[in-house]
Structure formats: structure tokens, C-alpha cells
Amino acid sequence: MVDDFHLIELQGVTKDFGDTLALDNINLYVRRREFVTLLGPSGCGKSTTLRIIGGFEYPTEGRVFFDGRDITDEPPYRRRVNTVFQKYALFPHLNVFDNIAFGLRIKKVSKTDISARVKAMLDLVGLKGYEKRGVDQLSGGQQQRVAIARALVNEPEVLLLDEPLGALDLRLRKDMQLELKNMQQRLGITFLYVTHDQEEALTMSDTIVVMKDGRIQQIGTPKKIYDEPKNAYVADFIGESNILPGVFIRDELVEFCGKPFRCVDKGFGSGTTVDVVLRPEDVAVGAVAEESMLTGTVLSTLFKGVHYEMMIDVGCAVLKAHSTVKQEEGSRVGITVVPFNIHVMSRGNAPDS
Ligand code: ADP
Numbered sequence: 001m002v003d004d005f006h007l008i009e010l011q012g013v014t015k016d017f018g019d020t021l022a023l024d025n026i027n028l029y030v031r032r033r034e035f036v037t038l039l040g041p042s043g044c045g046k047s048t049t050l051r052i053i054g055g056f057e058y059p060t061e062g063r064v065f066f067d068g069r070d071i072t073d074e075p076p077y078r079r080r081v082n083t084v085f086q087k088y089a090l091f092p093h094l095n096v097f098d099n100i101a102f103g104l105r106i107k108k109v110s111k112t113d114i115s116a117r118v119k120a121m122l123d124l125v126g127l128k129g130y131e132k133r134g135v136d137q138l139s140g141g142q143q144q145r146v147a148i149a150r151a152l153v154n155e156p157e158v159l160l161l162d163e164p165l166g167a168l169d170l171r172l173r174k175d176m177q178l179e180l181k182n183m184q185q186r187l188g189i190t191f192l193y194v195t196h197d198q199e200e201a202l203t204m205s206d207t208i209v210v211m212k213d214g215r216i217q218q219i220g221t222p223k224k225i226y227d228e229p230k231n232a233y234v235a236d237f238i239g240e241s242n243i244l245p246g247v248f249i250r251d252e253l254v255e256f257c258g259k260p261f262r263c264v265d266k267g268f269g270s271g272t273t274v275d276v277v278l279r280p281e282d283v284a285v286g287a288v289a290e291e292s293m294l295t296g297t298v299l300s301t302l303f304k305g306v307h308y309e310m311m312i313d314v315g316c317a318v319l320k321a322h323s324t325v326k327q328e329e330g331s332r333v334g335i336t337v338v339p340f341n342i343h344v345m346s347r348g349n350a351p352d353s
């Protein structure tokens with residue numbers, strides 16, 4: 001179980017690469033045994049954050065704490081963290097077994113223990129029987145799995161993982177997501193994980209840190225971030241959303257598309273311009289009826305495997321709706337959204353911290 005102790009903490013960390021401000025005043029903590037994911041598009045500063053924690057980059061400003069101690073000036077080899085890099089660096093002259101066994105041999109673990117632990121790891125990453133292969137004979141995905149096994153076999157207290165599943169195909173990625181999560185919980189390892197894949201972040205994490213342009217946009221549980229995105233950027237990045245301009249009328253009442261709608265949000269202040277988020281799965285589409293809140297025309301209907309995805313022109317906007325019931329293209333439909341599913345956010349990308 002996650003405990004409250006802040007095992008890793010960044011205080012006011014800024015990283016300036018000359019003409020790029022890669023990180024702009026990052027404040028963040030990772031609790032012991034927590035699975036924290038840094039999520040954001042390419043270039044937002046995820047890898048730089050990990051590299052600063054690993055000791056491979058030095059912050060321009062700010063301090064890094066580990067286990068309550070300032071480690072900003074400590075070299076990587078003195079830090080009690082293991083890193084799985086985006087570009088796995090295996091020893092090319094060693095076979096799979098020896099690559100994974102490397103750290104255990106340094107720690108003088110007994111031969112029988114090494115053999116058992118390496119075998120268990122190979123099982124875990126789906127490379128049973130590959131012990132004797134040279135790593136140059138492996139595909140990119142297989143090499144990446146060896147890199148994960150090599151880090152996990154040491155049962156580190158903290159593991160930093162930089163897009164570790166990026167080179168794997170979808171099926172294997174899904175399997176490995178589950179395996180990594182199981183392992184993290186079973187061994188009680190603290191994970192700081194980096195991905196640009198929001199689905200991966202939502203399924204694996206205890207806590208997600210959404211980043212953009214070197215700044216933190218929101219920190220929260222997957223559910224909180226999905227249900228209550230702090231701004232349009234987070235809403236858009238985390239899931240498919242309809243984001244409409246609106247005006248907050250008063251507590252629990254917001255206007256968009258020229259009409260007032262009941263909502264559950266409070267405290268934005270009368271007359272404040274806001275963004276209103278409607279998730280496609282919350283947009284209920286049916287026949288036009290008296291209780292319809294909006295009416296529109298179906299522009300397109302596409303079967304997506306589980307549900308139909310429909311684009312509906314409601315005049316002020318085109319809304320995306322998901323439903324298991326198909327509506328024909330060109331038909332007139334009525335739309336309702338219950339107050340609980342109308343999310344009001346402050347306008348723009350006002351960051352979290
Ligand atoms: P991410 O991992 O989220 O894709 P990075 O942390 O790698 O982002 O990079 C953040 C920003 O810092 C990018 O604009 C990148 O080009 C820049 N950057 C990263 N490392 C260096 C470096 N060593 N020198 C100059 N710029 C860098």
C-alpha cells in the first residue's frame with residue numbers, strides 16, 4: 001500500500017537548456033510504493049524530470065530530495081534509484097542471461113539464486129528460453145523487455161521508467177502493463193513512469209502528473225483527472241472531449257450554446273467565461289423530445305467495436321457522442337446531458353501550481 005511518506009520530492013526545479021526552458025518550476029512528490037506517471041506530449045519535459053531524479057542532469061534551479069535528504073549534488077551511482085531508459089542500453093557483448101544477471105553478480109548473489117531470479121524474470125517478460133541469445137539477435141521489443149527484466153531483477157526500491165513499453169506492439173504492451181503493475185504492487189516498488197499514452201497512464205497509475213511545456217497542469221488520481229480535468233488542455237489530452245465556450249451564470253448553472261444548463265460546479269463567479277467539457281460517453285442521444293436539451297443533425301455514424309461514434313451538429317458546435325444505439329446519418333436527434341456530467345473549467349491553460 002502507498003504510504004504517506006514523500007520518498008522523492010522536487011522543489012522548484014527548473015531546467016534551462018540555453019534556448020529551451022525544459023522545466024519551469026516543477027514541484028512534485030512521489031510517495032513510498034506509489035505508482036506515479038508523468039504524462040504529456042513529446043517535448044513537455046518528462047525525460048528531463050526523470051534524468052534530474054536519476055542524477056543524469058543537474059537542475060538550473062531547485063532541489064531534489066530522496067528519503068528526506070537533499071541529493072541534488074549526488075552522482076547517479078550514489079542514488080538509490082534504477083532507471084529503464086527510453087533507449088535501452090544493453091551490454092552488446094553479453095547474452096540475455098548475463099545482461100539480466102549483471103547487477104546480481106555485482107551484489108555477489110549466489111549462483112543458484114541468480115539462476116532462479118533471472119529465469120523468473122525471463123518468464124515474466126515472455127522471453128523464456130532466450131537465455132543464451134546474443135542481445136543483437138533480438139528485436140527492438142525483445143531488447144526492451146530484457147532492459148525491463150535487468151532493472152526489475154534487482155528489486156530496486158525505486159524504479160524510474162521512461163516510456164519502457166514504447167517499442168512493443170499493442171498486444172504485448174497491454175500484457176506488460178498488467179505485469180508491471182502487478183509486480184510493482186507485489187514487490188512494493190515505488191514507480192515513476194513516463195508515457196505520452198493517456199490510456200496507459202489511466203490504467204496503471206495511482207497518480208498522474210499531466211505536463212505541458214515544462215509545467216505541471218494537474219496532479220491527481222486517474223479518476224479525478226478524467227472526471228474533473230482542471231483545464232481544456234488536460235481534458236483534451238486525457239480523453240476525447242467536447243469542449244465548448246460558456247459563461248458561468250451562478251452556482252450550479254452554466255450557459256453554453258445560448259442556453260442555461262444545470263451543473264454541479266460552484267464558485268466560478270457570475271459572468272465568468274469558462275470552458276464546458278462534455279465527454280462523448282455522457283452525451284445521451286435519442287429521438288427529439290420535450291426534455292431534449294439540445295437538438296441536432298447526425299453528420300456521421302461510425303461503428304467503433306463497442307459503441308457507435310456519432311458527430312452531431314447542434315448549431316453552436318459539432319458534438320461527438322458515443323452510444324450503443326445507432327442513429328442514422330442525416331436524422332434529427334435530441335441530446336441530454338445530466339448535470340453531473342457537465343464539467344465546468346476555468347478558461348485557458350492556467351497551470352496547477
Ligand atoms: P519529453 O521526454 O517529454 O519528450 P524532454 O524532457 O526530452 O521531453 O525535453 C524537454 C525539452 O527540452 C524539449 O524541448 C527538448 O528538445 C529539450 N531538451 C532536452 N534535452 C536537451 C538537451 N540535452 N539539450 C538541449 N535541449 C534539450
Ligand code: MG
Binds near residue numbers: 046047048086162
Ligand atoms: Mg522523453
